[in-house]
Amino acid sequence: MTVRHRRGDVVARAIAVLDERGLEDWSMRRLAADLGVRPSALYHHFPGKDALLAAVADELLARGRRPAEVVTWESELRLVCVELRDAMRSHRDAAEVIAAAHARGVGAQEPQRRMEAALLRAGADPDLARVGANTLLHFAFAHVADDPSDFTLGLGIVLDGLAARIDVR
Amino acid sequence: MTVRHRRGDVVARAIAVLDERGLEDWSMRRLAADLGVRPSALYHHFPGKDALLAAVADELLARGRRPAEVVTWESELRLVCVELRDAMRSHRDAAEVIAAAHARGVGAQEPQRRMEAALLRAGADPDLARVGANTLLHFAFAHVADDPSDFTLGLGIVLDGLAARIDVR
DNA sequence: ACCTGAACACCGTTCAAGT
DNA sequence: ACCTGAACACCGTTCAAGT
Numbered sequence: 487m488t489v490r491h492r493r494g495d496v497v498a499r500a501i502a503v504l505d506e507r508g509l510e511d512w513s514m515r516r517l518a519a520d521l522g523v524r525p526s527a528l529y530h531h532f533p534g535k536d537a538l539l540a541a542v543a544d545e546l547l548a549r550g551r552r553p554a555e556v557v558t559w560e561s562e563l564r565l566v567c568v569e570l571r572d573a574m575r576s577h578r579d580a581a582e583v584i585a586a587a588h589a590r591g592v593g594a595q596e597p598q599r600r601m602e603a604a605l606l607r608a609g610a611d612p613d614l615a616r617v618g619a620n621t622l623l624h625f626a627f628a629h630v631a632d633d634p635s636d637f638t639l640g641l642g643i644v645l646d647g648l649a650a651r652i653d654v655r
Numbered sequence: 656m657t658v659r660h661r662r663g664d665v666v667a668r669a670i671a672v673l674d675e676r677g678l679e680d681w682s683m684r685r686l687a688a689d690l691g692v693r694p695s696a697l698y699h700h701f702p703g704k705d706a707l708l709a710a711v712a713d714e715l716l717a718r719g720r721r722p723a724e725v726v727t728w729e730s731e732l733r734l735v736c737v738e739l740r741d742a743m744r745s746h747r748d749a750a751e752v753i754a755a756a757h758a759r760g761v762g763a764q765e766p767q768r769r770m771e772a773a774l775l776r777a778g779a780d781p782d783l784a785r786v787g788a789n790t791l792l793h794f795a796f797a798h799v800a801d802d803p804s805d806f807t808l809g810l811g812i813v814l815d816g817l818a819a820r821i822d823v824r
Numbered sequence: 825a826c827c828t829g830a831a832c833a834c835c836g837t838t839c840a841a842g843t
Numbered sequence: 844a845c846c847t848g849a850a851c852a853c854c855g856t857t858c859a860a861g862t
Contacts, residue, residue, distance in 0.1 A: 628793030643816035
């Protein structure tokens with residue numbers, strides 16, 4: 487008699503193990519044990535550890551999305567950054583998981599695309615939109631641990647710099 | 656007959672192994688083999704892997720420092736960011752090593768302190784100096800892989816935002 | 825001061841085979 | 844579709860002992 491899971495079960499349990507143990511102590515073997523399954527069984531659902539953690543990152547971001555009515559481009563950028571920040575604070579070591587997936591180009595790509603699009607709509611030229619989105623994204627990555635007020639202050643600094651460059655053209 | 660090394664030899668060889676194999680394949684055991692020594696010998700020089708890699712990070716930053724005559728606070732901040740960027744590009748995976756050491760609070764603390772001091776001298780209040788230094792530091796971390804022109808553009812965005820907040824007070 | 829020898833408690837991944 | 848069993852090639856770290 488064997489235990490049987492679906493892909494979604496595995497991701498959900500992976501997040502639970504993350505909360506219980508932290509990323510440092512997260513392993514394919516630990517997750518398998520937690521699921522009551524042999525390590526090799528995980529490779530039926532995912533090609534490897536990186537892919538599994540990328541799926542975790544995407545799931546955390548998806549959970550954090552909220553329907554939004556957005557008026558100005560600045561408020562849209564703020565919203566994406568705050569959503570991202572909240573996703574990164576939603577579970578233990580979520581920030582590392584999301585940043586790592588993004589760095590490998592294997593997940594967590596959506597926030598960047600949304601911000602780049604918003605900047606283009608605002609009238610930024612393609613270079614500025616790309617660099618600006620990247621700057622904001624990494625700003626959010628870097629300041630997960632800050633006070634909300636520090637986060638807002640830093641975000642304002644970057645947005646002011648962007649606004650100055652958009653108005654000038 | 657045994658091979659004998661000093662702390663500095665170990666760090667230098669650690670950097671060489673990083674260049675040859677990359678961080679992914681860097682291990683205490685691999686470094687030990689490279690030095691012609693048993694893994695346990697490394698624990699005579701360093702308490703563990705994290706401490707050894709923190710020493711690597713500090714060495715890479717120290718190598719990248721150049722004597723500078725600086726006039727404006729903006730040019731000083733630019734200089735620190737460029738030095739940091741250069742250190743992060745000086746060897747394979749140097750960026751990850753430096754960022755990880757900084758994140759653990761175990762090394763690579765100097766650039767941040769220099770930038771905070773520069774901002775204070777420029778007349779920023781303590782909160783702005785702290786947050787600004789952090790923002791710039793993580794900006795540099797985040798944009799190692801960018802074109803020099805993208806790096807300069809993004810840096811300008813952040814510096815403009817800072818300048819606006821310093822002038823206003 | 826610097827190193828060996830030997831062990832402990834782990835890893836990620838592969839693959840033939842089972843149901 | 845999902846899992847087992849068994850193996851391969853690794854990890855970081857500790858510690859008594861050697862020179």
